[in-house]
Amino acid sequence: MFDKYLIDGASVRNVGPADAPTGFAFEAKLGYYRGLVLSMIEELAVTLDGTELPREAVLFDEGLGPISLDAMETAYDRRWAFGTPATIIVNHPGGLPAGEHKLALRQKLRVSYLPFPAFNTDEKTVKAA
Amino acid sequence: MFDKYLIDGASVRNVGPADAPTGFAFEAKLGYYRGLVLSMIEELAVTLDGTELPREAVLFDEGLGPISLDAMETAYDRRWAFGTPATIIVNHPGGLPAGEHKLALRQKLRVSYLPFPAFNTDEKTVKAA
Amino acid sequence: MSKIHRGVSLYSFQEELFLGRMTVEDCIAFGASIGAKGIEILPEQNMPEFPHLSDADVARWQDMLARHGAHFTCYDMFLDTKLRKDSLMSDDEQVESIVRDIKLASRLGIRNMRVLVFVRPDILARCVPFAEQYDVHLGVEVHAPWHLEHAWILRTIDEADRLNTRHLGILPDMGIFMKHYPPAFRARFERQGARPEVTQFIVDSHEDKIMAEYTIYEVAVKMGGNKAEVAMAESLRHAPYANPKRIGDYAPYFRHIQAKFYEMDEDCTDPSIAYDEVIPELVKCGWEGTLSSEYEGNRWIQDVHEVDSREQVRRQHVMFERLISQAEAKFGAKETV
């Protein structure tokens, strides 16, 4: 319902030392009409120029500090609020090289009233600021 | 609803000269709870020992004389009555060799109130009488 | 004298008729012997001469019924819109086919016609003048997964209201009131390889009236169901429990009921269809017409049992008598005016 709005394309930046970035980060919203406890976010799959990056490389931070996807599985006391950007940090040595890249995000949500998982996807052409 | 009753196993016999049969024949019923005009019988597929015999080799006779499956497509004035055996004649030079064989029949019916075709199948172990 | 009459459709004896173990006269004689004197026929099943019945054929049927003190109640029509491979019947041809059936029903002295649920309401509207002329009620079969309130069915009701006719309406098939999943279905799927824990899950989901698609997803995807298990789950799409309380609202639109059933227990109860709720509703609203047995259990047991359609129908009629008299004791048997 909000797929095209998930990634904030202007927010993409490298992280780590400027001359040796350890990865990149961007702001994203949850593609759902309400907030969710983090334990129900099963996947935040980041794909860069067609290659899906390892699950272990992705960290999430809604403001309470970076957390791995595995740790999110039991983060019952943290919540990704509706319409609120959170930071997605991706460990990717060297960061994003200069120039345009295709950045995609797939969210897989465990929504209790649906028998099957809900998927949201967005892809944007981005540049590291 | 009547699949296991389609082929009359005891009725199988060779046809043509006894020393050079041109094929074989058997009695079968229509697997449906009512009779049908022949035009709605799209397929009477005969399989012998796992090999489906050519459509052109199959003739049908409900009592008004043998008719090919292609001719049945426009036989609007002939009917295969409910629960009534008809003869299925298969051109198969040499007929059925002595001994047991697996004989299968698949009926494909065009039933107007169903969006998809109805299939009936039966397989019996038979011997030419 | 109850306003609810008992009858039987020859559909009920399809196993024995197909196998040549009963004749139509055997069926009629049996029906009459248990008080099910109203006979519903499928001319395309029971009349090899169909559609060309001579007056002698008609007389033969009338004599046969008279011999057993029975009478016709309903004519089950079919409509072969796909008679030709590549072109659907035109509207005119459809009307013509139905009018042929109306006339034949009339010759046979039959005043109710079961119309297949797929027949278009606008086609039926064109047949109404003939239905009125020959005094044959056209009843669209309300068959699961449709129900009395389904928008497709309401189109026929609307058409009947618009035409202000008593000769167009519905003909409910009691399969729409499947309160419990039929044990015979479950047993057959288990013989085909469904695991008891999975069939129990499906039966429980039906009992809880969970949306069928959810159960299918659970069985097919989450449980990794095998072929028989998925087929059983998919059978839920056709196993709805409609609300029996609606019967009174639509009673003016039907005069005949197909009393579908899949199995009767030895104590003459139906483990699946909610006749214990349906019959009180019929009595309460003062409906007059025939409960016509439609046994459809043969296909679920023929792989392991001899089918005994007579015994099944007999048990259903014992149940009918019990439930009708209980309901009449409770609500009063309204006399026909």
Added chain:
Amino acid sequence: MSKIHRGVSLYSFQEELFLGRMTVEDCIAFGASIGAKGIEILPEQNMPEFPHLSDADVARWQDMLARHGAHFTCYDMFLDTKLRKDSLMSDDEQVESIVRDIKLASRLGIRNMRVLVFVRPDILARCVPFAEQYDVHLGVEVHAPWHLEHAWILRTIDEADRLNTRHLGILPDMGIFMKHYPPAFRARFERQGARPEVTQFIVDSHEDKIMAEYTIYEVAVKMGGNKAEVAMAESLRHAPYANPKRIGDYAPYFRHIQAKFYEMDEDCTDPSIAYDEVIPELVKCGWEGTLSSEYEGNRWIQDVHEVDSREQVRRQHVMFERLISQAEAKFGAKETV
């Protein structure tokens, strides 16, 4: 003073709220400006502090409503039975979660709760004592493809009757009365590659109320439909037209309505949902409660248009005023006793 009150769910402004183009106060102010003073909230959408609201938070909401002369009507609950990856919430945990919501609703001064349709009737029965104590009506959302008479919904009705409580019932979502296929849906599928002749076939099939599975088969198999065409055909599974005549039968079981809509035309008519049949039924039976706008059209147009939820809601309320006054002129506006 009409017994049918007008309101709006903040769900209606999800596009603007998500994008930060409106605040909740903007939504409330807008609702009040068009006479939709009853505000339905989704705490898990609209209250970032959820579920830990301080008294100051509650006071802030009350002040905000008071500033605009508005009031709360309904609390949309959720139940995260799948909070944990590998084990479903226990029954006790489910009750606990719902009771938490009941208490929070009570603190906010809200007397209606929208219960998700998948919540089990036996769980709700355990919540009834709390609903009574805090005076919050638990209404199971009757959302398409369920309908008022669906056996799953009737289990809740039965439970309410059994417990003889006025605090358990239903909460109908008007999406169940989809009489015509929404033009916005069709247009989106066409933008995704569905051919106009195929979308016309699907629209016609919906208009005729053909069983969805038949149309899906025609489109997917016989027409060789492409991805967008099959997806459009499959959307028919969730596009039923329930019978508005049933509204009166169930009116005692609901006090709030989610007035779902997908688009309003410029002349303030809804091309899809049968409000012109629904509202007369509500007036006729003397129902009292709130028609709460639930605009869900954003997702169907956001790929090509700016979404203007305010204008859509405004048009719906013009329609409500027109239809309510027409119906009251016809049936008389019954006074509240």
